[in-house]
Amino acid sequence: MSGLRLNAAITVDLVVLTVRGDQLQVLLVRRGAAPFKGRWALPGGFVEEREDLATAAARELREETGVAPGGAHLEQLATYGAPGRDPRGRVVSTAYLAFLPDMPQPVAGSDAAAASWVEVEALLGASPTRLAFDHTQILRDGVERARSKLEYTSLAAAFCRPEFTVAELRRIYEAVWGTPLDPRNFHRKVTSAERFIEPVGATTRRVGGRPAQLFRVGGATLLTPPLLRPDRG
Amino acid sequence: MSGLRLNAAITVDLVVLTVRGDQLQVLLVRRGAAPFKGRWALPGGFVEEREDLATAAARELREETGVAPGGAHLEQLATYGAPGRDPRGRVVSTAYLAFLPDMPQPVAGSDAAAASWVEVEALLGASPTRLAFDHTQILRDGVERARSKLEYTSLAAAFCRPEFTVAELRRIYEAVWGTPLDPRNFHRKVTSAERFIEPVGATTRRVGGRPAQLFRVGGATLLTPPLLRPDRG
DNA sequence: GGAATAGTGTCTGTGAGACAGTATAGG
DNA sequence: CCTATACTGTCTCACAGACACTATTCC
Numbered sequence: 001m002s003g004l005r006l007n008a009a010i011t012v013d014l015v016v017l018t019v020r021g022d023q024l025q026v027l028l029v030r031r032g033a034a035p036f037k038g039r040w041a042l043p044g045g046f047v048e049e050r051e052d053l054a055t056a057a058a059r060e061l062r063e064e065t066g067v068a069p070g071g072a073h074l075e076q077l078a079t080y081g082a083p084g085r086d087p088r089g090r091v092v093s094t095a096y097l098a099f100l101p102d103m104p105q106p107v108a109g110s111d112a113a114a115a116s117w118v119e120v121e122a123l124l125g126a127s128p129t130r131l132a133f134d135h136t137q138i139l140r141d142g143v144e145r146a147r148s149k150l151e152y153t154s155l156a157a158a159f160c161r162p163e164f165t166v167a168e169l170r171r172i173y174e175a176v177w178g179t180p181l182d183p184r185n186f187h188r189k190v191t192s193a194e195r196f197i198e199p200v201g202a203t204t205r206r207v208g209g210r211p212a213q214l215f216r217v218g219g220a221t222l223l224t225p226p227l228l229r230p231d232r233g
Numbered sequence: 234m235s236g237l238r239l240n241a242a243i244t245v246d247l248v249v250l251t252v253r254g255d256q257l258q259v260l261l262v263r264r265g266a267a268p269f270k271g272r273w274a275l276p277g278g279f280v281e282e283r284e285d286l287a288t289a290a291a292r293e294l295r296e297e298t299g300v301a302p303g304g305a306h307l308e309q310l311a312t313y314g315a316p317g318r319d320p321r322g323r324v325v326s327t328a329y330l331a332f333l334p335d336m337p338q339p340v341a342g343s344d345a346a347a348a349s350w351v352e353v354e355a356l357l358g359a360s361p362t363r364l365a366f367d368h369t370q371i372l373r374d375g376v377e378r379a380r381s382k383l384e385y386t387s388l389a390a391a392f393c394r395p396e397f398t399v400a401e402l403r404r405i406y407e408a409v410w411g412t413p414l415d416p417r418n419f420h421r422k423v424t425s426a427e428r429f430i431e432p433v434g435a436t437t438r439r440v441g442g443r444p445a446q447l448f449r450v451g452g453a454t455l456l457t458p459p460l461l462r463p464d465r466g
Numbered sequence: 467g468g469a470a471t472a473g474t475g476t477c478t479g480t481g482a483g484a485c486a487g488t489a490t491a492g493g
Numbered sequence: 494c495c496t497a498t499a500c501t502g503t504c505t506c507a508c509a510g511a512c513a514c515t516a517t518t519c520c
Binding site for chain 3: 398399400416417420421424436439440441442443444445446
């Protein structure tokens with residue numbers, strides 16, 4: 001036998017971000033049980049026996065959104081283990097961050113009746129809706145990670161469908177950063193960045209204006225040179 | 234009572250980095266008990282009841298190095314919870330990353346007889362010494378985090394003593410990145426970066442060559458503009 | 467003086483930001 | 494024609510990299 005003393009319950013929580021209607025939104029569930037019954041919370045759950053943390057996160061993502069593993073970007077964010085964060089006892093939660101394209105139907109395949117996309121600004125802005133547990137802090141950390149990742153990596157495309165236009169990609173950046181960007185300079189930058197996006201050959205049909213070229217992701221994971229946020233002075 | 238099922242043992246592991254003799258080194262302990270008895274491992278231990286993860290990491294750091302909380306930079310790195318990573322059972326470990334200046338005496342105040350600074354290159358290079366558990370991977374992640382943090386933050390100074398010269402700061406960058414840097418361009422960059430370092434007014438006494446100005450850290454935490462690694466193409 | 471290290475100036479290419487101007491669609 | 498969106502070209506300023514040069518110490 002092992003002398004190992006189990007001293008905690010380990011869970012995963014998900015910060016699932018998407019851009020819908022030029023807004024950065026996060027997937028929340030309404031809690032059906034105490035504690036924080038009726039309050040919005042990040043989706044999550046206990047890690048099963050013999051299950052890796054990343055596997056548990058992918059399973060939760062699939063249960064909540066119907067998105068198969070590999071269909072979205074999923075990375076570990078951070079771990080939260082303050083003694084009082086869950087009134088039921090010592091719960092240590094590893095948060096994962098996911099980027100999803102705008103889904104055709106909201107939260108398809110979800111088991112939770114009360115799952116919903118919520119605008120991030122309403123949760124972190126001036127008069128924020130309070131979330132359960134320390135989930136507001138987890139969300140804040142996730143959003144900051146997303147903002148920073150867009151600068152140095154090609155992950156913005158993870159918010160887009162497989163084929164997208166430069167303008168769609170730009171609106172991802174604008175929604176996540178909350179800043180307008182110059183469309184012309186943006187176009188020049190992303191098309192000249194090495195292996196960031198590559199043209200598909202086709203164009204969109206628009207209701208007005210010149211049709212746009214369609215692109216898919218190139219092979220690059222790092223963005224060189226980086227695409228820095230305007231302010232950060 | 235709570236229906237909470239404790240399903241894991243939660244621990245913290247430390248990746249304590251320093252620069253000694255122009256080498257990036259990490260603090261290791263030799264394991265005195267099974268599993269992996271006699272193998273080098275990262276220092277760490279179980280999180281106590283009612284103890285925060287960060288507090289546990291600071292406590293471990295102090296036990297191993299004698300460095301008081303606040304005397305070093307300490308940040309959360311990542312959490313490792315693969316089912317088989319510890320043969321004794323389900324152990325979830327949150328790794329913390331610490332940056333220390335070169336200590337006058339190696340590992341002062343340590344309780345472990347077998348604690349030692351080890352060159353990182355010997356652990357991650359061509360024919361690496363294998364560490365216990367998944368500690369080689371944790372170390373790899375920590376070193377990569379350190380390399381990237383030096384680009385965008387002013388944390389390189391955390392490897393220096395309170396007063397330091399520009400050349401000492403440059404040797405930190407060179408040791409962590411493993412690349413030589415142009416001393417003149419480096420000097421111009423760090424002295425012109427906003428609030429990165431500020432002159433103390435005094436100079437060093439040297440055995441040969443012009444005395445160097447002494448600096449201390451400025452208030453800035455982010456480095457604007459960033460100081461990018463030479464290669465990363 | 468010579469050797470060693472610290473620090474400055476200068477040039478050149480690249481890229482960011484600003485923005486004029488052109489291209490291609492619908493009405 | 495006008496409007497809307499996509500895309501290209503051009504200008505200017507700032508900074509990175511390369512490296513000549515000056516400054517201040519010990520010998």
